Amino acid sequence: MMLFVGGGPAAALRRHGAWRRSEWVCEPPQQATRAAVRAAVRVRPVRAGRTTSRASRRDAATRSQGIEEAEHDAQNTRKTRSTRGRARKHQQQGVSVQQYVEHFSDLLAMEMEAEAERLRAMLAHGAQSDPRRWRALEQSGAALFDLVLIERAGDLFGNIVYELRPPSSSQSKMGPRGSRLAFSAGDSVCLRNDRMGVNIDALFFESRLPDGGPAGVSVVVEPERVLAAAGKANSIGGPGWSLFVGLDYTTFQRYGEALQGMYELSGFRSKEGPTRFLQRLETQLDMHAKSRASAAAKEKASTVAGSALANKDMLRLLVGSFEASEVVSMREFMSKPVPESCDQVSFGPADTQQRKGQLEELARAYPSFGSAARKDQVSGLVKRYTRLNTSQRTALNYVLGRTFSLIQGPPGSGKTLTLCHAIHAMHALGRGPILAVAFSNVATDHLLSGVLQVFRHEAQQHQKEQRFRVVRVGRAVAVNPQLWDVTLDALVGKRQAVKDARAHLAGVYRKNMDKPNPKLVQAASRELRLVEERAALDILKSADVVVTTCVASGARLLRDVAFRCVVQDESSQAPEPACLVPLIRTYHSVQQVILAGDHHQLPPTVSSRGAALRGLDLSLFSRLFCNGISKHILREQYRMHPQIAALCSKAFYFNRLSSACRAEERTPPRDFKWPDVSCPITWVDVSDGIECRDTEGADSEEAAPRRFSLRNEREAAVVTKILTQLLLPIDTAELGGPDVGVITPYAAQVRCLGNCLHAAGLSDAGIEISTVDGFQGREKELIVLSTVRSNDSGTLGFVSDWRRLNVAASRARRGLIVVGSLRTLRAGGDPWKSWIFELDKRKVIVDCGER
Known part of the structure; x- marks a missing residue:
């Protein structure tokens, strides 16, 4: 006979202290449950060696059956409680996803409104x-x-x-x-x-x-x-x-679809959700394709709804590490040089060592491509890559053995080359198809060129006819013409069915130019679109590597391709919603993710000041790093003269960046009088310059007080004089115009420099003039930097950002010339004060009169 102490197994568990709701996450411990049930059932143990009667044996059997039934009932109760616990945990995860999605929906709405307002003002102005x-x-x-x-x-x-x-x-x-x-x-x-x-x-x-x-x-x-x-x-x-x-409303549309997809994948249901952002997208932009945006959003939701919770570990990494209040603290933390690890840094009450450890444990799990024997294959494969240095090979071993990886690549450290070898290794290990993305078209083309070179080099090196199919997806107009042969548009255009459909549309178009008949043209266009889509899908499904931008990875055609690996280059320059697009698109199939970037360089560019302050300019790379995800840093650079590299290493990388190139390979340009030839860095002090507001680029007269840039005509004149000395006469000059880059923090100074060079007859020399932000990822033999700021108060504005100085100082291969006010920059404090101190020790500061 079963006797329970008040209220069944659950009450028994409470009585014996084996169950406290705060400790019960999924299900109560098995041993505690059995002990409590056994204690709740009154069982008299049979002493060893004692003879028992038939009635006693019958009572013992009854009591044993009672124990089994009690344990069975407890197990059923445990399953019910476990299901409720998982549902409660799933509900909490859904709430976290909802907070994540609503946070970025608000920020994107602010950013979209800022962009739309700028365009409206410009059109009214024009x-x-x-x-x-x-x-x-x-x-x-x-x-x-x-x-x-x-x-x-x-x-x-x-x-x-x-x-x-x-x-x-x-x-x-x-x-x-x-x-x-x-x-x-x-x-x-x-x-x-x-x-x-x-x-x-x-x-x-x-x-x-x-x-x-x-x-x-x-x-x-x-x-x-x-x-x-x-x-x-x-x-x-x-x-x-x-x-x-x-x-480009397509960018915001893809961001919104990614948020909608994450919302659906969480399995959480609510009447609102991120559709608010999609509604803002339609109403604020006054788009001519509202129905198309709505249809795309619905299609995205239906696409991902069937694969909900197929990869919950990645969702935990993205959402489990997110707190809106912590993002602001992280953004402030990233405004100064950061250490190699954030394990000991807390950004809020919920940011504990335990949570960091749990997230890192999810990230370092070995990818589920096969058995553990794959680890030996990875090690043997990495040793074959003789073009890589020790730091890069270590990075390959690191990323190929993890589910989620971060690679930090300082300037000139071969980050993209390392990623291209990682893509080749994934392909060789049978982990394809692979989706490789970057935020900008320029970076995407650079990544594509590297992938093609690595695949061809490895095929020649090992004398194997290795067939590989690489496809570039995106607008052909934005792709480097040298890479058009591997674009999806070019490959589709080679299909005979597509050629016939295009010829038919061209004939219809010619016939209807004089008397337009929209129905005929629309029918021919629909037929062509269907033929092109079938050809494109066939090409994409047979591709080994697809290379595209973050935004273009959300294209409808890619939804049927089961990518198993995602590689993102320059991820520290992309806002988090942009990084989310390829991750959500491949959510149902992805097993390995690699993010590469450098959070010591410039963050994502954001137009809305309010959205930036709330964290839209904090990249996913930086946020995951702050949340305890370990990263591997590449420690050898191949770009800069060793003296320039040493200065950047000390100021921005804690002396952990070494030079793989020698000084003899980076000789300073001879047409400039360097204070120290062994250190090709010079600061030309222009203390008599005046910074002036330039409102010519403002969208309207009313916006001029809010939107302005700065120029310094005195600095522009000094820069022009230096370039004239370096590049004229053309016949005897060592450097040509394309070898020189002129950079400055302000767009108004870019225009001022352009005017000065045109007046000096250098407008056709091929000199590239750009803002510092626009030159990130680029390099030149010689860089001339105009700092612009010149005032008595030491006010520097956004010039004081240490990441902007890092980018400006690390673009030069053979020589760096800084033109600016020593007094103002030194008074502005670090990082400029410390940087000037190092230059002063090297005795490379001169007055503009000496030049």
């Missing part, structure tokens, strides 16, 4: 007939006016290329227009003709300076948009066109 306003926008590089559109200058993978040029009689005081535009290949632009009443969305292609005449700019337009515009005007060619910087 609508004015005042030539001064036009010139202000042209000098800021954000627009071009009074252009002539040349009909159908060519084709690019099924799209139409148009060229726009100023009238032959039009010459700007700055010289040829278009030489310093704020556009880059693939950027969204808006073509506008007020006389025709036509607006056309297009993609910027390139700018040219033919024969020293007016600049020509090329744009790429979809045929359907051309036909729609032709319906309003007999011909879209002719004068009166303007070109503006556009707003």
Whole structure:
């Protein structure tokens, strides 16, 4: 007979202290349960050697059955409680996901509104007939006016290329227009003709300076948009066109879809969710493709809903380490040089050593590709890569044996080369297909070039005919023309079915130019789109490596490709929602993730000040590092002269960055008088310079007090004099214009330097002038840095950011010349004060009069 002490097994557990709700996460301990149940059932133990009667044996059997039934009931109760515990834990995880999604939804809405407001102000500004306003926008590089559109200058993978040029009689005081535009290949632009009443969305292609005449700019337009515009005007060619910087709403749409996908993957259900952000996306931008955005969001939700919780460890890494209040503390922490580990740093009450350890345990789990024997294969494969140094091979062993990895690559340390070998190793180990992404198109092309070189080199090195298929996905207009052969557009265009469908559409298009019949064109366009999609999907499913940008990885065509590895380059430059796009797209199949970047260089660029302060400019790389995920740092650099590298290593990397190149391989340019030839660094002190506000680039007169840049004409004159000394006469100069880079923190100073070089006859020398932020990831033989700031109070603004100084100082291979006010920069405090102290010790500071 079973006798329970009040209320069954649960009450018994409480009575014996074996169950306390705060300690019961999933299910109570097995031993504690059995002990409590046995104690709750009154059982008299049978003494050894004692003879028992039949009745006694029958009672003992009954009591034994009672124990078994009690244990069975306790097990069922335990399962019920465990299910409730998991449901409660799952509900808590859903709440965490909801907080994560809503946090970034708010920040993205703020960022989107800031971008849209800038564009609206620009369009309103350009609508004015005042030539001064036009010139202000042209000098800021954000627009071009009074252009002539040349009909159908060519084709690019099924799209139409148009060229726009100023009238032959039009010459700007700055010289040829278009030489310093704020556009880059693939950027969204808006073509506008007020006389025709036509607006056309297009993609910027390139700018040219033919024969020293007016600049020509090329744009790429979809045929359907051309036909729609032709319906309003007999011909879209002719004068009166303007070109503006556009707003790429596709980027925000992909961010929103990624947040929606994470929300669905968590399994948490609510009436609201991130759809608020998607609604803001539609209403705030006044898009012409609202239905398309909604359909894409629904498709994304349905795609990921079937694979919910297929990879919950990655979700725990992303969400389990997230606290909105901690993000602000992390952002402040990253504003100064950070240590190699954050294990001993707490960013909030929930940021404990235990949580850091749990997250690191998830990240370092061996990827589930096969048996443990794979570890020996990894070690043997890494030894084959003779082009890598010890630090890079260690990094390969590190990332190939973990589920989630961080690689920190200081300037010139071969970070991208290491990633390309990691991709090759994954392919050789059978871990494909692999998705390789970067935030910008330039970085993506650089990654693609490295992947192709490594695969070809390894095939030649081991004399094996290794077949590999690498595909570049994205807008062909934004891809380096040298890589067009491996783009998805080019590969699709080689299919005969696609050629036939495009020829049919071209015939329909020609027949309908005079009397447009939209139905015929739409039918032919739909047929072409279906044929292209089938061909593209076939190519993607057979690819070994797909290379694209973070945003383009959210493309609909990629949803049916089961990527097992994701590699992100330059992840420290990407906002977290951008890094989220490829991770959510591959969530149902991904087993290994590698993030590579350098949180000691510039963070993501954010337009909204409010969104930045709340953490939108904190990358996923930096946040995971702050949450205790270990990283591997590459410790040998190949770019800079050893003296330049030593200065950067001491100031920004705690003396842990060594040089793999010798001083003899980085000889200083001979056409400049270096104070110390063994140390090719010079600070030219311009103490009599004056920093001036430049509001010409502001979107409107009202916005001028809020949006302004700075220039220093005295520094620009000194820089021009130095460049004249270095590059003229051309016949005897050691360096050419393309070997020199001029960088400065402020866009207004970029324009001022351009004017000065044009006046000095150096505008055609090929010298690249850029902001420090725009030059990250680049290098030149010689770098000239104009610091601009010159005031009595030591106010430096964003120039005081140590990461910006790190980027500026680490771009040069053979020589670095800094032009700036020693007094102001020293008074501004660290990092400039410490950096100037090191230069003073090396005796490389001179007055501008001595130059």
